[in-house]
Amino acid sequence: MKRSPLDGSERTSWIYLLPGLLIYTAFVFGPIVAALGLSLTSWDGLTVPKWVGLGNYVDLFSDDRFYIALRNNAELMIFYCVLPLVLGITLAACVWNLKQREQLALRTFLFLPYIMPTAVLGIIWAWLYNPAFGPFNQFLRGVGLGMLALPWLGDFDFVLPAVGIVATWYFFGFCMVIFLTGIQRIDPSLFDAAKVDGASARKTFFWITLPLLMPEIRVVLLLTVIASIKSFDLIFTMTRGGPANATLVPNIYMYQLGFELNRFGAAAAIAIVGALLTFAINFAIHRLVGSQNKGQA
């Protein structure tokens, strides 16, 4: 690192660093390390933790429910990552052409869900989906699609997409906003040149907009993948993982094992697997999507 004009004695540098680092270490980093240690023990929260080595992890990988949770999470990624990304990028390519004021208005509306607490959104959507008096089914009956009025959150086959759609609704406006600023970053002369060459809107999108948006695509993928792995609030408030494990995800399973069954070692192991998964996917996205844009840090 280039020395800045402010650099000086190391001893006084710590004054700036220590307050933040100490609090962070005490209440975030320390607990992360402790969770790692805890995952190697069997502990009921009362007696002395018993060392079991990798036993919890071995148990997890022979646990059907854990596989169900992982598979559900993978399916949810379609709704957390793929759909918002595709919708967001398509909308950004459309909205970008509109006048400033109209663009701002659309952006304001579509972005709104993103600033809401997901726990409260879960409660609101549980009401929207209510089979008897929920607005969603009333709307379906009202337009003559009564046969589609299902008990959404109680249906084994439809509960996962029903929860997933909420995540899509939550994220797609956010994705659009990120892509919109990405498009604004692109040199307008590229679009003008394409127009002069007579390129169709479709061609311009696939040959100019899409490749140049790679840094934004990477950011969006990272954020939504992490959100999908840590999904807890939304699912907890809507279904608590049910019915019959149909929406069970690792963090819900962790909560059940830890805070309902007092199997804290096993719960910590799930948390660690989730964190490792986040790191691995993070790394993969950096390698795969990042490699095409070496200049962007």
Add this chain to the structure above:
Amino acid sequence: MSRSSNIPAATLSFRLILWLLAFVTITPFLLLLLTSIKSKADVLKGAFALPAYPHFENYLDAWNAGHFNIYFWNSIIVVIPVVAASVFLGLLTGFAFAFLSFPLRRTLFGILTIGMMVPAEAFIIPLYYEMRYLGLINTYAAVIVPQIAMSIPFSTIFLASAMQQLPEEILEAAVLDGAGRFYILRKIVVPLMVPAMSTLALFLFIWTWNEFLIPFILVNDDAYRTLPLGMLFFQGRYTVNTPVLTAGAVIVIAPLILTYLVFQRRFIAGLTAGATK
């Protein structure tokens, strides 16, 4: 900025679709607002039917009977110190990472970024026992302190990268004038950081207001619950009383919508500045 001002007619239908989509997106909020002013009898007439007259007493019921008076103040009592302390600590650590050299710099930075990637769910169990050991379960500190700690990585990185964009000449001139580092931070860096700091404060406000897991696990006394938690327990008690339930939800999200509408440009500018870094 605004490019094509003459939009061809073909795009008109397509703008209609965009607006329809925007309308569908905010429909849950509109329904929420509508239902919150209905009577229980109105609800039975259908979700889209208008009430004969607005029943604002639902808000009173939620506020008093639903304990939203407690939850609302708790949210404010929690949000203010979290935002203030996080911005302050972020300034100090951000300053260090932007301008100062110290041993283990890269390692410490790596340790900070780990905290940004690992979700709270992963370390909530040890955190719970740490808080219990410290005797802080069911106190405001249980909700405030961990949230300050959790926001330090983002605050640090956000402010450090903003500080690195300051023109070096200003800092050099100050050093030549014999100003000390703390003086420079206070009198030169901080005033120039006001826009970045207010964007950061806005994000921290929203995140802290919305936090669910920390108060859910670390507090089980109604007296210390924040709004999202209050909403959850409220749901348990009032599932049948939809108007009061929706009035409660409106109380939780109204401050967010207000903040968002007032600061929306700053919000989106900050979001994209943070995202593309």
